[in-house]
Amino acid sequence: MSYFDQELDATGLHCPLPILRAKKTLNSMESGQILYIIATDPGALKDFSAFSKQTGHALLESRELDGKCYFYLKKK
Amino acid sequence: MEDRKKLAIIVTQGTLDWAYPPFILASTAAALGYEVQMYFTFYGLQLLKKNLDLQLTPLGNPAMPVALPVIAQTLPGMQAMVSSMMKAKIKSKGVASVEELRDLCIEAEVRMVACQMTIDLFDFNKSDLIDEIEFGGAATFFEFAGQSDVSLSL
Secondary structure (H helix, E strand, O other), X not given: OOOOOEEEEEOOOOOOHHHHHHHHHHHOOOOOOXXXXXXXXXXXXXXXXXXXXXXXXXXXXXXXXXXEEEEEEEOO | OOOOOEEEEEEOOOOHHHHHHHHHHHHHHHHOOOEEEEEEOHHHHHHHEOOOOOOOOOOOOOOOOOOOOHXXXXXXXXHHHHHHXXXXXXXXXXXXXXXXHHHHHHHOOOEEEEEHHHHXXXXXXXXXXXXXXXXXXXXXXXXXXXXOOEEEEO
């Protein structure tokens, strides 16, 4: 994926801050828009998947590369 | 929204380490769409003070990862030293402060209720506590907890 509407740099943040920052950013976005998130918390992979399942914001892509996690979330 | 899930938490501890689980869970649940109420009683009331100066002690806390002989743990000033070391560690690792997590809970409209009986028992001054709280008793807690999907005592 490459297209996104907003970017959130959550590198260096630990649980639960990446999720809380993502939620806050999503609040300011429109339905259907895409949020791109970069995180370094190794727990973020599972947490964003769980966040997506529980909130209904679709996790379009989730991957880990060189100690960083990248996510594309589409606002419900 | 009536269909939101509900989380009720009783907070009974007021040390630096025990401050984390309730605020982490409350703020995260709120981000997941839960309606959250926290009920602060006994030592948990310390977490509602405007100026937090939370401490922790290695004494009687064998699970704490601090290699100190018990006799050294009893020395005067040890609690303050261990507490400030822990706060420095929390900061250096990029973990949120208790104040920050509490602010995030308030921002997410987590409802915080302070136990009126504890206020009277320990002669707390209400003006020392943050403004975003309500006061109530056990029945107030059950009014919400009785319809909650998840209830935790921390």
